[in-house]
Amino acid sequence: MTPVLHTESPIALVTGASSGTGRDIAIALAEDGCDVGILGRRTAALEETAQRIRALGRRACVLTADVCDEQAVAAAVEVFLAWSGGRSDVLVNAAGIPGPLGATVGELALADFDAVMATNLRGPFLTMSHLLPVMCRQGRGRVVNIGGNHGMRGRAGRASYATSKWALRGLTRSAALEAGPHGVTANVVAPGAIAVERMRQRWADQAAAEGVSEEVVLARYVQSLGVALQRPNETADVVATVRFLVSEGGRNITGQEIVVDGGVIV
Numbered sequence: 001m002t003p004v005l006h007t008e009s010p011i012a013l014v015t016g017a018s019s020g021t022g023r024d025i026a027i028a029l030a031e032d033g034c035d036v037g038i039l040g041r042r043t044a045a046l047e048e049t050a051q052r053i054r055a056l057g058r059r060a061c062v063l064t065a066d067v068c069d070e071q072a073v074a075a076a077v078e079v080f081l082a083w084s085g086g087r088s089d090v091l092v093n094a095a096g097i098p099g100p101l102g103a104t105v106g107e108l109a110l111a112d113f114d115a116v117m118a119t120n121l122r123g124p125f126l127t128m129s130h131l132l133p134v135m136c137r138q139g140r141g142r143v144v145n146i147g148g149n150h151g152m153r154g155r156a157g158r159a160s161y162a163t164s165k166w167a168l169r170g171l172t173r174s175a176a177l178e179a180g181p182h183g184v185t186a187n188v189v190a191p192g193a194i195a196v197e198r199m200r201q202r203w204a205d206q207a208a209a210e211g212v213s214e215e216v217v218l219a220r221y222v223q224s225l226g227v228a229l230q231r232p233n234e235t236a237d238v239v240a241t242v243r244f245l246v247s248e249g250g251r252n253i254t255g256q257e258i259v260v261d262g263g264v265i266v
């Protein structure tokens with residue numbers, strides 16, 4: 001993949017880089033030549049990501065912070081910008097939580113709703129608030145927010161999650177219009193189900209409980225979601241789209257949502 005933005009050692013910040021999709025995005029950006037700030041709450045897991053980035057010959061900056069916490073994000077960004085020499089070329093907001101599964105509006109607790117909105121929407125708002133001005137001053141930058149295909153439709157029992165991912169689209173499109181004149185793009189990648197550790201464990205537990213194979217559970221799951229290609233994403237599917245958006249090929253794409261879901265939203 002073309003090194004992002006044609007700058008020497010581009011600087012990226014990836015939230016949610018301690019596991020799953022965010023971790024794999026951070027490592028892919030390092031493979032593509034970025035030095036990467038990696039943010040999450042679990043320091044030990046972030047250190048493992050950092051080791052993998054350093055093994056690629058790139059620099060990594062571990063930032064332990066809760067994306068919901070305004071002060072913690074401000075402090076982490078300060079450390080990040082001191083580490084990067086004030087530069088910020090790529091921001092990927094991948095930190096996110098699914099929230100309650102199955103609670104209808106009426107059953108859904110306000111605290112659960114607020115927690116999902118704080119992580120999935122307030123978090124990206126906070127990092128963008130700090131780093132978009134830096135990118136605009138530089139005259140270059142790429143923001144990629146990891147949404148979800150539940151932000152492209154309604155889903156019974158997932159109101160908090162769907163609301164957060166819909167709202168992320170509004171935030172991203174508005175920022176794209178504001179930052180566009182300064183050479184900065186902002187887009188959403190909206191995946192369907194991704195086979196991260198957390199999801200694989202859920203499928204394995206269900207298979208064990210029912211005494212069937214994981215393949216049976218998975219086949220039933222993708223059928224229930226109506227996935228045309230009949231498979232969940234691997235993190236690599238989402239990583240590839242992020243890589244494209246931050247590469248030279250993505251320079252004229254902004255304010256868009258790219259759905260990566262095997263053909264659910266069709």
Ligand SMILES: NC(=O)c1ccc[n+]([C@@H]2O[C@H](COP(=O)([O-])OP(=O)(O)OC[C@H]3O[C@@H](n4cnc5c(N)ncnc54)[C@H](OP(=O)(O)O)[C@@H]3O)[C@@H](O)[C@H]2O)c1
Pocket residue numbers: 015016017018019020021022039040041042043045065066067068093094095096097098119146147148149190191192193194195196197198199
């Ligand atoms: N998995 C799926 O099926 C799926 C489908 C569509 C979209 N997505 C979206 O893809 C993104 C990544 O999800 P995933 O399933 O790959 O992740 P995951 O393995 O569940 O990991 C979630 C990441 O988010 C971080 N995180 C969560 N809450 C945080 C907080 N308050 N502050 C800082 N970091 C926080 C976690 O780090 P710490 O625990 O270290 O804080 C972790 O690195 C999310 O935005 C998710 O909504 C996932």
